[in-house]
Amino acid sequence: MEKVQLKPANGKLGVLVVGVGGAVATTFIAGTLIARKGLGTPVGSITQLATMRLGKREENRFPKIKDAVPLAELNDIVFGGWDLFEDDAYKAAKHAEVLTDEDLNKVKDELAAIKPMKAVFDQNFVKRLHGTWVKQAPTKWDLMEQVREDIREFKKANNCDRIVMIWCGSTEVFTPLGEIHKSLATLEKAMKESHADIAPSNLYAYAAVSEGVAYINGAPNLTVDIPAMWELAAAKQVPICGKDFKTGQTMLKTVLSPMLKTRMLGLSGWFSTNILGNRDGEVLDDPGSFKTKEESKLSVIDNILQPDLYPELYGNVYHKVRINYYPPRKDNKEGWDNIDLFGWLGYPMQLKVDFLCRDSILAAPLCLDLVLFTDLAQRAGMSGIQDWLSFYFKSPMHEPSKIAEHDLFIQYVKLKNTLRKMIGEETVDFIE
Amino acid sequence: MEKVQLKPANGKLGVLVVGVGGAVATTFIAGTLIARKGLGTPVGSITQLATMRLGKREENRFPKIKDAVPLAELNDIVFGGWDLFEDDAYKAAKHAEVLTDEDLNKVKDELAAIKPMKAVFDQNFVKRLHGTWVKQAPTKWDLMEQVREDIREFKKANNCDRIVMIWCGSTEVFTPLGEIHKSLATLEKAMKESHADIAPSNLYAYAAVSEGVAYINGAPNLTVDIPAMWELAAAKQVPICGKDFKTGQTMLKTVLSPMLKTRMLGLSGWFSTNILGNRDGEVLDDPGSFKTKEESKLSVIDNILQPDLYPELYGNVYHKVRINYYPPRKDNKEGWDNIDLFGWLGYPMQLKVDFLCRDSILAAPLCLDLVLFTDLAQRAGMSGIQDWLSFYFKSPMHEPSKIAEHDLFIQYVKLKNTLRKMIGEETVDFIE
């Protein structure tokens, strides 16, 4: 990878959020607005807070990433999006019960001004929700065309230079990779025929990429992880990335599994359970949606531990993931993990981790970073799958010829070394 | 760093263990003997089990480290050492109650043949133990000379080509860096005068390095982490490394802190408590010994999180470490951590980790790796502080001009890239 020609971040950056009234979206938007007013810190955001070493250790150069790399400014962001419910972003944020009234009041007017556009909704893909603010059209293709129209109008109305779309909506019912996903032609045909396997997310993504808009997939839905969309992204020179924000328990897994592996400690079982009470928990209470999520969560350990290479250590791992809808907790997710490991001569040990986290608080900074990095990638002429952003995803997209990298630390080195390359600096190998 | 000229690992490698009758030492020795008979797996050992990528990812070369790097063979190791108690290694291992009878019986005769040499003992440095198998001499210098004599005799009697010494003894009472430690001349003078601050470990280390024997420090004692010993190691061209095996709770800390930091999540407090009931726990029940350990354990978080660079996130961390002697558990240590973190806009979250580990089971493979890597370093002509072995230590020694690296993953990349360099391979930066 050579140093690239980076277009400057001039003008407004439109951020279109699918599920703009959800807990994650409103927390992301409110926090960004608060941060740009200087009334709060966007903790968790690499783009806003992290530094990066440049040059040799002895040069002692540690600029903030946002000072070294030409990212869009928070002040240049304009928010919009779609939702199944008509509430504006202020009402939706109140309903989500994530941020305090004190925080929401800091940006009440800005939030209240964000009115969702009508959503593409299909009950077959989200059994537990009942949308009331939805588009109508004769075919799925027509619905998609309405989304394209929305994008164009938003861009014009807000005088945006560039647009990025991010999916913060629900997990859709599991759909295996099928024939319709395998080429652009079959996908387009299926949309026109309103094929049962075409989910709303397919329509949003197709609309985005067609309009030259990068697409970020925060859920485990297939969406842009299909050959048809790789084809379209290549044709349109648009970055795409996903799948599924890596927040609580899986983030921990991609840290603890590498610990076991670097230390060559064996693993016999890993049991993970979650309790959460927000809309996400309600949707995942449906077995179809859970299956999509489960697939996303299960592959992590195997990929990191490489049982083929280490059959004695990782050849017989029993891995189980459970998600339980538990209303008393609302957005305050709790993940409990029990890990059965073994050491020297096979002696067993146990590690238990209880993470009292907050779903949306962990996801919000990922949204901000992904929006800014995807926009950067587009200005750098990097289209298609952005595997340098694997750091942010539970189930990172990757070229078919490569395997996914799940190790959070390798992902982070990759992210930073990619940024270094982009700006013509040397990569780091830690040898000294 | 250039490719180095590596001397081959011919002949026997003597491994002299200080505290050869302790739980860690006997577990290390018994397990190594079992493994070389093919009767058990040395789980946790990088040298025996890990692979290493060589070349580009697409070359698909993943040899075992021990096949790519010329390490000594397990079959060439001869064990010996010193202890405060006269029990042979079999009796001592039974007493330690770490390994099952079934395992110990596999190598009973070999263990029974390992008789400890009399130890250097000083009650002032380990208040809770009462040695009965100890050397007598007019001055501390004379005690040191006896250790040198022991080394020479062992080498000859066992026909060793090379020797490595490893401290698996107790944590000594805290001694701050003083004038006597600052040059070889003052150190030697202090030994001759039996200065009160000269601990037994000083004598073992001085004897080792004087005899051209590498010294590995598995406890938090200062020992070789003083200018006087750097001077001696340079003069004698001998590798030294330490301090304090990184096993349970601190290993976790050097994984979870980097997780917080790569994700730019804030930290307000970290409370760590330990319960353990082995001899190590008993020794650490003494406040003087605990202080040494505490110093070793406390610096980790600050070093990784860089509060100077990130005052908003890590400028106000309350970090507390407790160790509790709790006999019902014997060697089965338990570490409980409560971590108070915060995310987006400062919202608090909690992470609790309960590690039901086994002290000696985690430490044993580190002993094996350190012995083999230190011997490798010596054959590669790498003398003085081995900071590429930081991976194994709670409080890694480092050049005075550099800061320690505590992040387990950076340490591991450094270790592997150092090995790659040694054998003339390219280092890895994960960019592709």
Added chain:
Amino acid sequence: MEKVQLKPANGKLGVLVVGVGGAVATTFIAGTLIARKGLGTPVGSITQLATMRLGKREENRFPKIKDAVPLAELNDIVFGGWDLFEDDAYKAAKHAEVLTDEDLNKVKDELAAIKPMKAVFDQNFVKRLHGTWVKQAPTKWDLMEQVREDIREFKKANNCDRIVMIWCGSTEVFTPLGEIHKSLATLEKAMKESHADIAPSNLYAYAAVSEGVAYINGAPNLTVDIPAMWELAAAKQVPICGKDFKTGQTMLKTVLSPMLKTRMLGLSGWFSTNILGNRDGEVLDDPGSFKTKEESKLSVIDNILQPDLYPELYGNVYHKVRINYYPPRKDNKEGWDNIDLFGWLGYPMQLKVDFLCRDSILAAPLCLDLVLFTDLAQRAGMSGIQDWLSFYFKSPMHEPSKIAEHDLFIQYVKLKNTLRKMIGEETVDFIE
């Protein structure tokens, strides 16, 4: 309740165990044999270890229960039973991997001499097991008659004075209370017609009671908790009791719920999850069997907390129970509970309990106590439902006109005061 006329415990007491080759049964039997040889302590057994205050506090009379109450002696017990697999009790105990070889060897011969009789087996009631040592007969009634014949032969062959039967078998698929259970006549008709709802446990219980043998139900199966069996027990003057041994998580629930209630602390949610890897876990992995268990586990909290009486505190509790088959743990069950409680003015708090228990180790002493107390009851002329033994059950049987008592401490007072009454002593009310 008046002082009763107690028949003495003369002669042999036959104990017939259904599922005699299971983990609970073999642990119960082996431990009882070990204890009566004086080679181990039957920890957990009230009958063997507990004392009981008699008279006023100042009298200072605290005899052991077994010295104050005429229980059968351990030496007078003879074991037998049925199983789906042909292994003798020694082989079965080895397979169960609960007790160490060292313990099993203490009573190897006695165990090996216990050969199971062929079981009544019906795949429809236990989907995950595949019995190979099973009775054949034209109708269910005939199978029952074979069991009666087994009982009579066992009694004669072993020269028993009295017999007690205890179910230590698997949880059967959920069967709701139906017409066939409502009278003895309908039940007998259904057995003769091999009605699909007649489970193996119905046949064992009917056979037992018909032969004048008390029946103890250690599983949540309905079995003797139906009007038909109450009728039979009354007619035959036989004690019956159940359902479902109260061991790990539920025992804790019946202690922690009363704590909340005595302190008038509110409850908003209780999430319980279990991981276990023994045959019990495998059986419960089947949704039908789990349903039976779930019913047994769910009622506990409501019953203790009385939401009708305390709607503000307990009117809106979200209670969820999960059981996960997780082979790495074998018999070493782990129960993790998260309890969301609230206090003064409604402020929320959390309590988390992690119980690393052992299923069979907890159940075995309950078996012993129930066998001895049930035999006592029969000699005392107490027939039908033994609600004074509620202490031992997750889902205690009770007279239809009364509600069940789940509070462990009230159950215990009831048990002891019943014993006091039986022997003509005053009951205790703690007022002084």
Added chain:
Amino acid sequence: MEKVQLKPANGKLGVLVVGVGGAVATTFIAGTLIARKGLGTPVGSITQLATMRLGKREENRFPKIKDAVPLAELNDIVFGGWDLFEDDAYKAAKHAEVLTDEDLNKVKDELAAIKPMKAVFDQNFVKRLHGTWVKQAPTKWDLMEQVREDIREFKKANNCDRIVMIWCGSTEVFTPLGEIHKSLATLEKAMKESHADIAPSNLYAYAAVSEGVAYINGAPNLTVDIPAMWELAAAKQVPICGKDFKTGQTMLKTVLSPMLKTRMLGLSGWFSTNILGNRDGEVLDDPGSFKTKEESKLSVIDNILQPDLYPELYGNVYHKVRINYYPPRKDNKEGWDNIDLFGWLGYPMQLKVDFLCRDSILAAPLCLDLVLFTDLAQRAGMSGIQDWLSFYFKSPMHEPSKIAEHDLFIQYVKLKNTLRKMIGEETVDFIE
């Protein structure tokens, strides 16, 4: 105990709180004021919420305790007290950060009207606090006289019929029972001589009882648990009770220990650690104060488990309690317990309990109940030690001839049966 002649609860009840500006006191007062306005529920209060069975089970009589027993009404309570700091109760409550602004605003004016009287303060007894609102006098006796004067003035000014005093202040430095405590004469002499062992709490208690005011001791300080004060209480016909509110971890201990004991499960070790960051935590960071607390916390297990009666089960318990000042948590105390138990044949199991509680939220309802029950006792003519209130205390006071009862459930039965007796109802023995 016979049915007693109960004086009615006419007129105002003055409640004088020592430490009226502390977290516990302000939470107690604010909550009581909120509850009597009907703006919140006094969760945790037996007097306000609990019911009590009267008569036989079949009579189905379950009145609220407050309807069956003539307690003072919340509306008749008048609050006052002393504090080391001048802040009124509203400012103090804000500072404590226990209740939300929303709750405090409901009773802001009433709280603001409560101005503390100057406290008796002695730095020797509370090393970590520095009082600024303190009485001055030539001798300790004179300080005590000032407190008496305060009581009389408060009673007159507020037109109170009766007064109760409750200590919600800090834990004082450990003082062993000495000669000065053994008779009223020696105690009075020591006060007059300003003996070093006379703590502020001695002066408050002496003043209270001398004025005919009941004294409730919420801290582990000796105070009224000395023969001198028993003598005074008898002479003045005043109830006294203590020591140390039983809230989080110890409440759990008095529930879990009885569980072990009723089930005859053995115990080998119990490790308890606490983290808390409020003023209480700060005071207990001083070893002298911690010692007082430790004594209070340690005796619980032994007392309940009766190792003399059960040496096999409880003869070798290693019990350790730690309290750690940890500012990030403020009043949100966390107690982590590890319990090493054993079952059948001695097989080990572990129970871990993590209680994320709130110190003042748990203590506040105990204050309310104790105030009302102590007043009731006084009207019932019950003077001296009130051991029927053991339910509320970590280290319950008791007649020298009796041992303390720690089991929460026996304590509760005792409390209720005592109430039943008071009103002439039958006690309950659970036999039916």
